Amino acid sequence: MRNSRSDVVAAALRVLDAQGLEFCSMRRVAAELDVQPSALYHHVADKQTLLALMADEIVGTVDLGSENPAGICADLRRALLGIRDGADVVATASAFRLGASAVEARLGELLGEDGARTLLLYVFGHAQSTQTQLQARELGVLADGPSPVELDASFARGVGIILDGVRAD
Amino acid sequence: MRNSRSDVVAAALRVLDAQGLEFCSMRRVAAELDVQPSALYHHVADKQTLLALMADEIVGTVDLGSENPAGICADLRRALLGIRDGADVVATASAFRLGASAVEARLGELLGEDGARTLLLYVFGHAQSTQTQLQARELGVLADGPSPVELDASFARGVGIILDGVRAD
């Protein structure tokens, strides 16, 4: 046995974190494993499937035990921001199978379907925008804009607004 | 004078609507204009810039006169869904310059910054997910899932939740 499917996913996540989604090509993932590009297709149907598996891995670390929706959202955000372009990867993959995720199911139990959906879309959107801004800042493309602390606070306020709205229903 | 910058943007929007974002390449936009790919770089710095101009065009049709935030959101959604992959194009482009858009400024006047931001991220996320689902349905990849009417309703409920939350603040 040489490489397994999870070796491929792990290598892809390493490439993602090191180079970003733009450069996370099948060819670079193959190179990370010292293997020809075509070898990947023995483990994975296509790139889209690989991205979905990566998304599962990223979201899999979220703690669903809590009764506190704001806590779950914060933990999801932590997971998304924990790897380069994580929000993009998960948002794109989830768009294809919203309702399939354990996080949405758990939030649905706590808040109802509409609340869960509203909250999730907000968390993805905010995390995506945060990650894009922080990267632009690193590249020196963007000088101004909110600091990380301000972004944390703005995230929390948005979650608060939505939770207030769910309760007001 | 042969082609202008707006000719390029218009051609790109035609290709986008006909083929989708995945196939909206610089080479295909050039072909749409009966021109070599390299000719586009006389009008536009790179593909990212072209996508930003397309996003401006898409969002430019939104009516900002109304005092009613829900109405503005509905109109923004109409604009995003009015062209294939419009939500994706605008969401990606806006991530780079949130705060720059006229829509966010107008919603900010009506609701405050946090409310405007929360609402906008939700509208983008919902429209993106809607567009992905409808396309998957067309391709026969997805058989079940909410109908267009149900998607409209779920959108309206999400907007309602957020507006209730803003008022409860």
Add this chain to the structure above:
DNA sequence: ACCTGAACACCGTTCAAGT
């Protein structure tokens, strides 16, 4: 089962040169 090697049909972008 897992991988190589070679090929196919694409990309975005640059740059000298033409009109």
Add this chain to the structure above:
DNA sequence: ACCTGAACACCGTTCAAGT
């Protein structure tokens, strides 16, 4: 000012063939 032609360094994916 606007465009061509040619090139460069990439893509994702397929498929026969090897072990």
